[in-house]
Amino acid sequence: MIVAPILLLLGLAVWLLFLGVDISHTLTLSWARSGETIAQTVTIEAEGEKNANVTVNASTTDKRVEFPIDVSEVKSLYIHSDQTVTFEFNDNAGAQGSFTVTANKPVIYYTGCGWDLSDLLPADVTDFYISNAGGTAAAVRIRVLEDTTP
Numbered sequence: 001m002i003v004a005p006i007l008l009l010l011g012l013a014v015w016l017l018f019l020g021v022d023i024s025h026t027l028t029l030s031w032a033r034s035g036e037t038i039a040q041t042v043t044i045e046a047e048g049e050k051n052a053n054v055t056v057n058a059s060t061t062d063k064r065v066e067f068p069i070d071v072s073e074v075k076s077l078y079i080h081s082d083q084t085v086t087f088e089f090n091d092n093a094g095a096q097g098s099f100t101v102t103a104n105k106p107v108i109y110y111t112g113c114g115w116d117l118s119d120l121l122p123a124d125v126t127d128f129y130i131s132n133a134g135g136t137a138a139a140v141r142i143r144v145l146e147d148t149t150p
Contacts, residue, residue: 023049025076025145027110044110046075048148054130056085056138062092062129069125069144074117076145080106083138085130089121092129097122101140 022045030039056063079087081101090096099120101107109117132138 022047023145025049025078025110025143027076027078027108042110044076044145046145046147048146050142050144050146052140052142054140054142056081056083056130056132056140058132058135058137061131062088063131064092065128065130065142067125067128067142069121070146071117071121071124073146073148074109074144075111075147076143077109077117077120078106078143079140080104081138081140083132083134083136085132085138085140088129088131089125090123090127 025044027042027044028039029042030037032038050067050069052065052067054063054065079101082103084100084103086098086100088094088096088098097120099107107120109115109120128142130138130140
């Protein structure tokens with residue numbers, strides 16, 4: 001009797017996978033000055049996501065984080081660090097490019113935001129190399145929402 005409900009739940013899970021249930025990322029963007037506020041919520045949906053929480057110790061150069069990204073499939077990218085860190089990708093020499101995430105000032109991209117992700121990531125990513133020149137360990141959070149349909 002227990003087997004039938006388990007089989008039903010497994011069948012439902014497989015059906016939902018084939019159905020392509022979307023995952024949502026919601027960004028709350030706001031601007032304020034002298035009592036004036038503008039606020040907007042943006043919701044982006046796609047079929048898949050990748051997330052990473054990485055600690056980069058103080059005075060660390062090129063901590064390798066395996067994090068494959070097909071840039072053409074990214075719908076939303078959010079990178080936050082509580083300390084200033086530098087990202088290089090695909091090699092630790094910066095030949096593929098690099099960018100800095102300033103402490104508590106996240107890098108945010110979403111489809112329709114008005115800039116092209118290739119300005120930040122001109123090539124697909126296999127690995128990030130994260131450096132922290134500061135005296136305090138950095139808590140880095142990476143969130144990517146992507147189209148996983150072939």
